[in-house]
Ligand SMILES: Nc1ncnc2c1ncn2[C@@H]1O[C@H](COP(=O)(O)OP(=O)(O)OP(=O)(O)O)[C@@H](O)[C@H]1O
């Protein structure tokens with residue numbers, strides 16, 4: 125490891141069936157559990173290298189090839205060929221959290237013609253077309269980083285393309301309502317969103333219904349453009365959804381992604397960001413809410429390879445019920461060329477009942493000292509007693525107080541969507557789910573003897 | 574039965590004064606071997622219409638007293654009673670205490686991300702009054718109080734205490750007291766961290782509440798400067814977990830010139846005497 129490479133990985137696995145009472149109360153405390161600023165200890169190794177293998181190559185071309193100093197963290201392996209990844213067993217770093225049995229159909233790769241039902245709303249300045257598998261557009265996309273993504277790219281045999289004209293200012297969001305039809309067959313899909321220079325747009329992918337869906341999404345953002353991609357996973361129970369989302373952020377462009385995962389049996393989303401020119405900004409927001417037996421996994425990979433770019437990650441999740449399971453992996457890499465980088469990532473998990481488990485692994489690789497700032501924070505715990513006490517001391521009963529707090533916990537991120545109607549709908553879903561909370565135990569009151 | 578009747582009477586005739594009675598209150602923090610006794614027998618009666626100032630050195634247990642009365646789960650009551658109009662406050666949950674008419678303006682108000690001030694205030698008012706206040710008058714009332722406390726209306730849309738300055742948090746506490754109209758208000762160092770103007774504004778808020786109705790105020794403070802705005806009827810000196818002296822407003826002036834040194838010394842001597850007695854007793 126070269127001396128100017130530093131890395132921090134914080135692994136926190138919270139399994140409240142065992143014990144994490146000492147985590148209670150720290151959830152919202154500012155700075156608690158945070159490791160901010162450039163870390164000072166060189167790490168002996170990290171869990172972030174992914175499936176590195178001999179001959180691994182860099183994806184996308186954002187990183188200046190040849191400029192990677194010897195001893196840098198291994199490059200993440202990417203390939204268009206599903207078989208280049210082998211068939212995951214569940215022991216691999218990238219798959220170790222995923223329930224393999226439930227994701228298996230998306231890894232087997234059986235060909236299928238199954239589709240989601242599309243309901244689209246396309247404002248003026250937006251074109252929806254499709255391209256064949258050999259279209260040059262697809263050649264230029266960031267490569268798949270795991271077998272599931274490679275299968276989705278290959279089996280979808282082409283892609284749907286949303287083109288937003290240069291300098292377009294849309295009067296409303298582009299909305300794709302994508303609903304599952306209940307078929308057992310896997311739906312393979314690839315979507316490309318091409319945003320012209322200086323365009324300003326919001327694109328909403330609204331997933332619902334029952335499906336087994338492996339769907340790649342690539343967002344190519346022109347110079348100076350500003351785009352918000354919202355992906356709502358409001359699947360019916362039993363749905364399985366795995367996908368790789370890639371964003372290539374142009375010079376001085378702004379990318380905002382808001383991921384909202386509420387439904388389905390298993391959702392595993394990999395969101396990658398790279399910058400094709402300096403001055404780009406990426407904000408990745410996410411909320412997830414896992415109930416009994418739901419598995420929700422969000423893996424982020426922000427690759428700073430050019431100077432003066434920003435990234436900001438904020439994911440918040442709540443869990444309730446037996447075997448509710450969430451995984452959040454936040455990898456940020458600042459390559460030697462990425463001077464002037466500013467990055468921060470935050471993950472907070474609110475564990476509402478026993479028997480739920482949240483994993484949170486932020487990981488920061490810093491290969492240049494010339495950055496503006498870099499930090500990450502991760503906290504997993506139960507309700508903050510102080511917040512509950514404060515609300516209750518104003519006459520609000522404990523259950524209402526808890527609901528207010530959880531609602532606020534989510535609203536904080538949901539309001540980043542910027543579309544009031546959608547926000548209200550999602551908050552209503554969350555509130556309904558909160559209502560299902562099994563009788564919250566009464567607040568303990570110390571009794572006089 | 575008699576309790577029911579009493580409650581009915583006091584509800585029908587609000588001018589019937591309330592009384593908070595604290596008797597021999599002992600409170601500790603920590604569990605098992607780490608348990609540490611903070612309050613060592615507090616006796617205090619606060620009636621509506623009265624204003625009591627509690628003054629004492631850092632760490633003497635003033636906030637512990639306030640929090641224990643409000644029901645903070647961190648504190649364990651090991652002996653004693655607290656009643657409001659005869660009702661056992663200690664048997665009530667935190668929210669029930671507030672609905673019974675208790676209010677605590679906290680020394681360190683808590684930030685609640687994602688919950689807006691306006692939502693919070695309305696939820697609290699609904700809980701306390703038992704029904705949602707009529708929207709039109711409510712909005713008007715909130716605006717009027719915020720104006721009186723010189724709070725920017727923008728605060729209504731901010732998250733509860735999030736990013737508020739120290740002084741803004743204190744104004745927000747008093748705003749809540751104004752809107753929730755408690756029978757007994759405990760103000761824990763509401764004056765600290767306020768500049769001269771803010772101190773006046775906040776004090777006037779408290780005085781409006783005092784003038785309006787029959788509220789009993791327990792004012793915890795280090796400094797006499799707030800007592801120039803809010804005239805106490807009684808001053809209590811609080812040292813090492815109990816009240817060691819009581820008097821009228823003149824006691825505050827004496828404390829300002831002489832400090833707590835004399836009381837602290839007395840109290841230390843007494844504590845060691847007690848320990849010695851205990852050792853003899855258990856031997
Ligand atoms: N969890 C705890 N464990 C041990 N001691 C504690 C704990 N919490 C509070 N204390 C102690 O209890 C004592 C009383 O604290 P309290 O906050 O009531 O004092 P105070 O009179 O309000 O002080 P100040 O004037 O500084 O606000 C202090 O010595 C404090 O350190």
Ligand SMILES: [Mg+2]
Pocket residue numbers: 635636637680761762
């Ligand atoms: Mg105090």
